[in-house]
Amino acid sequence: MRSTRFILAAALALATSVASTTWAQGWPGKPVSVISAFPPSSLDVIVRLVDGPFQAAFRQPLIIENRPGAGGNLAAEAVTRSAPDGHTLLVTVDTVATVNPRLYRNLKFKADVDLVPVIYLANSAQTLVCHPAVPVRTVSELVAHARSHDLSYASGGQGVPGHLAAEMFLAATGLRMTHIPYKGPHAALQDLMGGAVQCGFLSTPVVMPHVKSGKLTGLAVTTARRSPIATELPTMSEAGIAGYEATFGQLLLAPRGTPPAVVAALNEAFGAVLTQAEVRDKMLAMDLEFVPNTPEQAAARMHREAARWALVVERLGLRAD
Structure with missing residues (x-):
């Protein structure tokens, strides 16, 4: 019963938050495929948490497909080649867009150019x-x-x-x-x-x-603060590695050219569910923290992280191909 109440409440929050213009565009007109760049993980869990309210609000499911390989590049390339209509998305750790374009020199696409950030789903360590x-x-x-x-x-x-x-x-x-x-x-x-x-x-x-x-x-x-599920472990900085901090984001992206109204609707849809108390508690139990963000804020963060990791990749001389 609690789960049913949660889905209905989250669906109501989701439906009332999403821009009405997307309905006029007929989105979503079919199931939304969410391709994960990694084997089953917390990425899948987040999408499944959103799926129930999403279906209740839009009458279309979120279908997860795991396509791991090449550090996330296989999934990313598949999404860059899909129609930019909001029905095919990529869920991944942000390194696919912030690191891989510099680590892999022979890619036929650029995730940081050919994909559009929709929303940062969580921070992780x-x-x-x-x-x-x-x-x-x-x-x-x-x-x-x-x-x-x-x-x-x-x-x-x-x-x-x-x-x-x-x-x-x-x-x-x-x-x-x-x-x-x-x-x-x-x-x-x-x-x-x-x-x-x-x-x-x-x-x-x-x-x-x-x-x-x-x-x-x-x-x-590796984070700047201790993990809520590992409070007994120090941060790297506390353990003596001064200034060390490596926080990573879990990110939802769409193909370049996806209508801004659809990107905004996806952002609002996921954000409306991830701010629900029950979802927040489940995510914190997995050491995942969601901080509300707009597509513009997600893009700005992705580009900041890309600049940061570019310096690390070059300084360490890292290469993957």
Whole structure:
């Protein structure tokens, strides 16, 4: 009953917030395909949270399709080639648009040009973890241990948040560790827990159950503030890496040329649901925080992040092809 009440309340908020001009344009006139750039993850969860109220308000569903690969580029390219009518969208970590155009030099498209930001859905963190066989309990102990031992670290792929967070850490400490990229965080987690790789920078909700059970050692989170689901872990800055901060965004984008009224309607639709108390609580339980933003604000943030990460990619000489 509570879920039904929530859907009806969220649908009412959604329907009353969306610009009426979109109805005149006949949008949405069919199911809206939301292509995820990664394997099933919190990206899917966010879309599913919005789907119920979206269907109730617009009589059309949000259909999720996971198309992982090449750091999110496969999904991004597919969306850039779709009709710009608001019926095909990309949901992804923002690195697809802020980092990949500089990390991958042979792309046939530019995500930061060929895609239009609709809304930032959430902010998220990575957590530095190690296998319990590595004799460290703090970041400073890891730094000391890594200076005399060959270590490797796992991430969910080239150019994804875990890769970037790790390279920032290595640059700040002057350490060398071998990067082992995987096809998604869950594959990386399996090898990390099995001891095939010693450390990893992975999504906080993915690793924290294993940290709490003692199967992994949690050292620090990458954000400027402690995570609400990992309050016992310090930030990297608190752990001694001065000035370190790596926060990433989960972003909804549409093909370039999508009518501004449709982009605005999508922004309002997702925003109306994500500000509902029940949704906010569910997202915070996954270490995801939504801050309301307009398409213009989303675009401005995306371009700021692109400029920031361009400096990091160039300084570290990172390449993925």
